[in-house]
Amino acid sequence: MNRFLLPLSIFVVVVGFLAVGLKLNPREIPSPLVGKAAPDFSQPQLYDREKVFSPADMKGKVWLLNFWASWCSGCKTEHPVLMELARSGEVPIYGMDYKDQPDEAMTWLRQWGNPYSIIGTDDVGRVGINFGVYGVPETYVIDKQGVIRYKQIGPLNPDAVSQKIIPLVKQLESQ
Amino acid sequence: MKWIILIVLCVSGPAWAGEARPLADDPAAEARLKHLAVELRCLVCQNQTLADSNAPLAEDLRREVREMIAKNMSDKEIIEFLVSRYGDFVLYRPPLKATTTLLWVGPFVLLTIGATALVITLRRRAHKVVEVAVSEEEHRKVEQLMAEGGKRS
Amino acid sequence: MIPEIGHFALILALCVALVQGILPIYGAAVGNAALMSLAKPAARLQFLLILTAFGCLAYAFADKDFSVLYVASTSNSQLPLHYRLAAIWGAHEGSLLLWTFILTLWMFAVTLFSAHLPEATRSRILGVMGLVSVGFLLFMLTVSNPFERLIPAAPDGRDLNPLLQDPGMVIHPPMLYMGYVGFSVAFAFAIAALLGGNLDAAWARWSRPWTTVAWCFLTVGIAMGSGWAYYELGWGGGWFWDPVENASFMPWLAGTALVHSLAVTDKRGGFKVWTVLLAIMAFSLSLLGTFLVRSGVLTSVHAFATDPKRGLFILAFLAIVIGGSLALYAWRAPKVGLGGSFAMLSREGMLLANNVLLVAAMGSVLLGTLYPLFLDALDLGKISVGPPYFDSVFVPLMVPALFLMGIGPLAQWKKANLPDLAKRLKWAFGVSVVSALTLPIVLGNWTPLLSLGLLLAVWIVTTAVVSLRERLTHVTGNSLMERLASVPRSYWGMLVAHCGIAVFIVGVTMVKGFESEKDVRMNVGETASIGDYTFRFDGTQDVMGPNYTAARGTFRVSYDGSETTVLYPEKRRYPVQNQIMTEAAIDPGLLRDLYVSLGEPLDDGAWSVRLYHKPFIDWIWGGCFIMALGGALAISDRRYRIAWHKQEPAVPAPTRAARRKVA
Numbered sequence: 001m002n003r004f005l006l007p008l009s010i011f012v013v014v015v016g017f018l019a020v021g022l023k024l025n026p027r028e029i030p031s032p033l034v035g036k037a038a039p040d041f042s043q044p045q046l047y048d049r050e051k052v053f054s055p056a057d058m059k060g061k062v063w064l065l066n067f068w069a070s071w072c073s074g075c076k077t078e079h080p081v082l083m084e085l086a087r088s089g090e091v092p093i094y095g096m097d098y099k100d101q102p103d104e105a106m107t108w109l110r111q112w113g114n115p116y117s118i119i120g121t122d123d124v125g126r127v128g129i130n131f132g133v134y135g136v137p138e139t140y141v142i143d144k145q146g147v148i149r150y151k152q153i154g155p156l157n158p159d160a161v162s163q164k165i166i167p168l169v170k171q172l173e174s175q
Numbered sequence: 176m177k178w179i180i181l182i183v184l185c186v187s188g189p190a191w192a193g194e195a196r197p198l199a200d201d202p203a204a205e206a207r208l209k210h211l212a213v214e215l216r217c218l219v220c221q222n223q224t225l226a227d228s229n230a231p232l233a234e235d236l237r238r239e240v241r242e243m244i245a246k247n248m249s250d251k252e253i254i255e256f257l258v259s260r261y262g263d264f265v266l267y268r269p270p271l272k273a274t275t276t277l278l279w280v281g282p283f284v285l286l287t288i289g290a291t292a293l294v295i296t297l298r299r300r301a302h303k304v305v306e307v308a309v310s311e312e313e314h315r316k317v318e319q320l321m322a323e324g325g326k327r328s
Numbered sequence: 329m330i331p332e333i334g335h336f337a338l339i340l341a342l343c344v345a346l347v348q349g350i351l352p353i354y355g356a357a358v359g360n361a362a363l364m365s366l367a368k369p370a371a372r373l374q375f376l377l378i379l380t381a382f383g384c385l386a387y388a389f390a391d392k393d394f395s396v397l398y399v400a401s402t403s404n405s406q407l408p409l410h411y412r413l414a415a416i417w418g419a420h421e422g423s424l425l426l427w428t429f430i431l432t433l434w435m436f437a438v439t440l441f442s443a444h445l446p447e448a449t450r451s452r453i454l455g456v457m458g459l460v461s462v463g464f465l466l467f468m469l470t471v472s473n474p475f476e477r478l479i480p481a482a483p484d485g486r487d488l489n490p491l492l493q494d495p496g497m498v499i500h501p502p503m504l505y506m507g508y509v510g511f512s513v514a515f516a517f518a519i520a521a522l523l524g525g526n527l528d529a530a531w532a533r534w535s536r537p538w539t540t541v542a543w544c545f546l547t548v549g550i551a552m553g554s555g556w557a558y559y560e561l562g563w564g565g566g567w568f569w570d571p572v573e574n575a576s577f578m579p580w581l582a583g584t585a586l587v588h589s590l591a592v593t594d595k596r597g598g599f600k601v602w603t604v605l606l607a608i609m610a611f612s613l614s615l616l617g618t619f620l621v622r623s624g625v626l627t628s629v630h631a632f633a634t635d636p637k638r639g640l641f642i643l644a645f646l647a648i649v650i651g652g653s654l655a656l657y658a659w660r661a662p663k664v665g666l667g668g669s670f671a672m673l674s675r676e677g678m679l680l681a682n683n684v685l686l687v688a689a690m691g692s693v694l695l696g697t698l699y700p701l702f703l704d705a706l707d708l709g710k711i712s713v714g715p716p717y718f719d720s721v722f723v724p725l726m727v728p729a730l731f732l733m734g735i736g737p738l739a740q741w742k743k744a745n746l747p748d749l750a751k752r753l754k755w756a757f758g759v760s761v762v763s764a765l766t767l768p769i770v771l772g773n774w775t776p777l778l779s780l781g782l783l784l785a786v787w788i789v790t791t792a793v794v795s796l797r798e799r800l801t802h803v804t805g806n807s808l809m810e811r812l813a814s815v816p817r818s819y820w821g822m823l824v825a826h827c828g829i830a831v832f833i834v835g836v837t838m839v840k841g842f843e844s845e846k847d848v849r850m851n852v853g854e855t856a857s858i859g860d861y862t863f864r865f866d867g868t869q870d871v872m873g874p875n876y877t878a879a880r881g882t883f884r885v886s887y888d889g890s891e892t893t894v895l896y897p898e899k900r901r902y903p904v905q906n907q908i909m910t911e912a913a914i915d916p917g918l919l920r921d922l923y924v925s926l927g928e929p930l931d932d933g934a935w936s937v938r939l940y941h942k943p944f945i946d947w948i949w950g951g952c953f954i955m956a957l958g959g960a961l962a963i964s965d966r967r968y969r970i971a972w973h974k975q976e977p978a979v980p981a982p983t984r985a986a987r988r989k990v991a
Contacts, residue, residue: 004661007605008654011612015647017698020705021625022639029218029710032262099231125235132260134218134232195854195865198847198927198936205847216712222570222627224714227561267714269699274708278699282692282721289684297672297680300598 031132031151038065038140038148039130043120046097046105053094053120055146062172064093064165065140066116067128069100070108072136078155079112085161086115091141091169095119098128098136141165143172204244211240211250214267215257224267331396334384335475341377341432342465344370348458352451356524364447367454368439374461375432382429385416385474395481398422398474404487404904406875414498415488420622420638421474423501427618428464430502430509431457438513438538445534452520453513460512463645471637487904490876496556504549504576508614510542511583515611518604519653522660527600532593535607537963539590543583544959550576551952558945559912559923566948569718571626574697575617581690582610585683587959592676595741596668599680601661606683608657612650613690619646625701671743678736685729692721730784730833733826734791738798752798756790773841781837788830792823818965825958832951838944845941847927851934859941861922862886863895867933868926876900878911881926881935885915899926921945 033039042054055065066082068075086093095116097105102121122128131140141150150168152160199205212226217233225233225240236257243253257265269275348370355363385398389412394400402422403415417423435457442450468474517535521527553576558566567573586606593603620626623639670676696713704710738752764783768774799819805811848856850865857863866882878900885893895913902909912925920943927936 002658002662004601004658007608008651008658011650011654014698015643015651017702017705018619018623018625018643018646021701022623022636022643024625024701024704026625026627026700026704029262029264032259125232126239129235129239129260132262134261193851193854195848195850195856195937198849214714214716216714222568227565262710264710264712267712268716268720269711269713274703275699275711278695278713278717279721281695282688282725285691285695286685286688286725289688290681293680293684294672297677301669301671 028153029134031148031153033132033148034151036148038142038146039127041120041127041130043096043122043127046095046102046119046121049102049121053118055142058094058142059146060144062091062144062169063142064091065096065131065142066093067096067098067122067131067133067136067138069098069136070104071100072098074135074155075137076112078137078157079115081156081158081161082115083113084158085156085165090166092117096127097121098133099123099125139165141168141172144175201245204241207244207250208237208240211253212237215254216265216267218261218265225265330384330387330391331393331475331477334381334388335473337377337381337384338465338469338473338475341374341381341428342462342469344374344377345458345461345465348374349455349462351455352458353455353523356448356451356455359448361447364451367451367458370458371432371435371439371454374458375436378425378429378432381475382416382425385422385425386413388475389413389415392485393481394483394485395478396474397476397478400478400482400485402485402488404485404875406904407485407488407493408874410498411488411493414492417501417505418488418492418497421468421472421476423505424464424468424472425474426501427505427509428461428468430505431461431464431512434509434513435461438516448524449520449526452523453516456516456519457512460516460649463649467638467641467645471635471641484904487875487902490900490902490905490907490909491560493875493902494556494560496552496560500549500552500556503545503552507542507544507546507549507583508576508579508617510538510545511579511607511611511614513538513542514586514607515653518607519656522604522656525660525663527604527660527664529594529597532590532597532600532603536587536590536594537968539583539586539607539610540959540963543580543587544956546576546580546583547952547956547959550580551949551956555949559914566945569696569715570628571697572617572621572628574693575613575620578690578693578697579610579613579617581686581693582606582613585686585690586610588679588686589683592679596670596676597665598668598670598676601664602680602683604661604664605657606687608650608653609690612646612653613694615642615646615649619643620697626697668742670741673739673744673746675736675739675741675744677744678732678739682729682732682736685725685732689722689725689729692725693718696721727780727784730788730829733829734787737795737822737826738791752794753791756787756794759790760784760787768841771842775841778837778841781833781841785830785833785837788826788833792826792830796823816965818962818967821958821960821962821965823958824961825955828951828954828956828958830951831947831954835944835947835949835951839942839948842943843941843945846939848937848939849930849934850937851932856937856939858939859920859922859943860887861892861941863922863924863939865935865937868929868935871898873900875904876902876909879926879929881913881924881937883913883924885922893922895922895924897924897926899929916946918946919943 038055040055042052042056045051045053064085068078082093085091093115095118097119099122105119105121120127125133128136131138135154137155139152139156140148143149149172150164152165156165197205209226213224215225215236217223217225217228217230217236219230219232220228223233225236239256240253243256248256254266263270269278271279348367351363352367352370355361355366387393388396388399389403390409392399392403392405392412394405398419398421399415402418403412407415415422417426435454438450438453438457442453445453514535517531517538521531553573554566557568586603586609589599589603589606592599619639619642621628622642624636625639696717699713700711734756735749735753739749760783763786764779767782768778796815799815800808800811803811803814805814844859846856846858850856852865852867855862855864862885864884864886866884868879868881871878871880878898880896880898883895883897884891885895893915895915897913898911900909900911901907910925910927912923914924915922920941923940923942925938927938929935
């Protein structure tokens with residue numbers, strides 16, 4: 001091979017990677033928790049702080065855990081999608097109110113509707129850290145054995161629900 | 176006399192003002208936190224260390240790390256805690272694995288290739304180049320061209 | 329109306345650039361003098377047109393014309409005039425206009441100082457620069473037009489990012505771009521030589537001063553950026569190995585290698601193909617930097633707001649310009665001759681070894697910067713490559729380069745003698761080792777890195793002294809002053825630039841070894857001590873800036889009981905973007921900086937306060953300025969002045985030859 005072609009070949013490879021890179025989002029960090037057991041917690045519930053909400057109660061169920069907050073604008077964007085999903089009854093949605101004021105959260109839900117079966121509260125964000133949450137909203141699909149199967153980073157959209165979440169839930173339920 | 180004392184007191188202010196307290200309750204733990212945090216990446220920021228960032232998540236994570244330090248966990252355990260939640264992305268010093276081998280050995284491979292190429296080229300060149308006054312010749316050409324160009328324009 | 333004139337000037341400039349990029353190169357290929365002669369007037373006209381466009385944008389900012397989208401999104405009626413003007417390059421569109429403006433400025437300079445070039449070469453150089461300009465003008469006119477109107481006009485602008493409202497912003501980007509874009513001249517020279525097949529020693533001689541000037545600007549530009557980060561970001565650090573910082577550092581490393589390799593090619597006619605590749609690389613890396621900053625493929629604290637369309641455009645442009653050049657290189661380079669001979673152990677050999685090290689360092693920075701992208705693209709996970717990585721691979725590569733830097737200038741051209749070199753350098757080596765071992769102990773903190781840093785710094789300075797002493801015995805002159813004056817400026821330039829590196833190393837080493845910091849909670853009247861200095865907090869007061877409000881703290885600093893200075897750090901709030909900025913206060917000094925920044929207000933007038941004592945930190949930037957000064961001295965050497973002044977009467981040949989021996 002002509003050794004003078006070497007710089008050009010290296011450059012072509014780099015350009016190829018840069019072209020692929022344009023389509024990627026460098027800020028989306030895949031979770032190492034997918035395929036692992038969901039971290040345990042037991043948090044007071046939003047509407048009744050005496051009661052606790054814990055994944056242990058969910059054994060045998062396929063469910064969604066959605067981290068959200070009333071101060072988060074992405075949560076507002078995704079809210080209609082969650083409402084629609086809740087109405088369809090395909091999968092139960094559980095909420096985790098992340099670093100929020102309970103009264104503000106309740107006002108928010110009263111205004112926009114409540115898609116959640118139960119809402120836990122994570123006042124200091126520790127559950128969020130255990131789940132590797134780095135920006136709300138984030139949504140986890142958890143199977144019957146309590147293993148995290150999928151993580152949606154950022155707002156859910158109708159495509160993600162119909163193409164990823166629902167097929168995955170159906171598959172997990174049949175297992 | 177009295178006002179001289181007063182002036183002395185004002186000028187040497189520090190003498191009667193109190194010594195400021197460190198911000199952290201435990202400066203030693205804080206130093207360890209800092210030592211760890213400069214090698215950790217804030218997840219929500221553009222590109223900042225956990226030590227430099229003021230993002231709420233960075234503050235929460237610093238709080239977690241402080242608690243782990245208080246529990247006497249080792250640096251390795253603390254890093255393990257973060258990596259198991261956020262992946263290798265949090266580490267500014269990428270761990271050596273199959274996928275990062277090229278990253279870590281690359282610079283030294285580059286250097287070795289470069290040095291070998293230089294030695295080989297110089298050796299081969301020494302055989303090919305006969306001692307000629309090429310360069311002097313060319314220098315003369317430069318001077319000539321410069322002079323000509325000057326005249327032409 | 330004025331913005332439309334600017335817009336129109338850009339369109340005309342594109343037409344002119346097309347003419348400049350196509351006809352003269354074609355003319356040079358077929359030997360048509362009329363077509364070739366178009367290059368010079370076209371380049372000058374293009375410069376005037378871009379100057380007009382630039383002036384129009386400046387006018388729109390000065391006039392607070394918020395019907396221009398770019399003006400409305402990067403300035404505000406409250407923003408002071410100098411920052412409104414600096415806002416021209418405060419975001420993507422305007423900074424592209426600055427890029428293009430500086431490109432045409434360099435073109436204009438080429439038309440002024442190219443009287444001695446053969447017509448065909450000049451036409452090709454200007455043609456290549458014209459083609460680069462076509463790309464940038466097309467980019468601006470299609471997806472990044474700074475003159476785009478906003479209808480209806482905004483009542484007021486969204487303001488310039490407060491981080492950028494700083495004197496550093498006024499001067500840092502133009503300097504940096506002068507450097508980046510300056511490499512386009514060496515690039516165009518290289519491509520012209522490849523096109524014309526006349527890649528000879530003359531080419532190296534012509535490229536040298538241009539490359540050195542660009543390198544000086546880039547050095548100063550990077551130093552100013554780092555200094556700005558030091559006082560503006562409030563972390564007390566100046567270099568973070570952020571992708572965008574790396575994007576400016578890679579062309580610098582390639583440019584530094586190029587400056588040295590050009591010396592070999594100029595002197596010995598050798599390694600032309602390598603030098604030409606470096607010239608292409610230096611400019612290609614500048615373009616790559618432009619892509620990285622604007623495409624959003626990497627996360628950086630400095631990145632512009634990104635848009636995939638723009639990323640795609642620059643990538644295509646990059647592929648055409650760099651790919652085309654490298655293809656031309658692969659085609660033409662095999663036919664280039666070898667040049668004069670020299671031994672492995674010779675000044676030439678060492679310059680080339682230094683090249684290998686610099687390019688390996690550059691390759692490592694590139695690898696580290698792009699590696700996260702590589703892994704992500706191959707779906708192998710996300711990683712971060714940060715300062716710990718770069719520090720640990722960069723230092724081992726730089727240490728031998730710096731060590732060679734001491735020996736190289738003392739080695740003879742063509743063939744050096746190792747025992748002889750060792751004999752001449754033994755004093756320098758002894759002094760370096762002894763000072764490296766004792767100085768840290770005297771200063772009270774011995775670490776291997778501290779010793780290593782000081783060893784290298786002292787080594788560079790002592791070998792420079794040895795070299796100068798030997799040089800002085802070879803030149804004629806009776807008094808010392810006379811002999812000093814007869815040493816050529818290019819030699820002084822080299823010594824000064826190398827000593828700049830030594831100063832830089834001292835700065836980095838001392839800061840790393842001896843800096844101290846303290847986070848304290850200070851009530852009014854309380855004191856805190858750091859590095860033998862005592863800071864007393866006298867409270868804060870509210871102040872009004874032109875477009876911000878601030879809490880300004882007063883800190884009285886005393887040393888040994890007597891007051892040395894008063895520092896006023898601020899916590900500013902910029903209402904338009906509702907951003908809080910920490911404005912650190914610094915007392916700079918030759919031997920140390922004192923640095924105070926306000927954290928958060930606590931209860932009853934107390935504040936959290938961060939104090940730094942940073943010994944020798946200003947040597948870091950001082951070293952960079954000294955390097956640039958060295959470059960400036962080198963290009964003021966008389967042989968370049970002779971080459972540039974066409975009217976100067978021809979110097980008789982013997983004198984020239986004599987002069988060359990000295991140089």
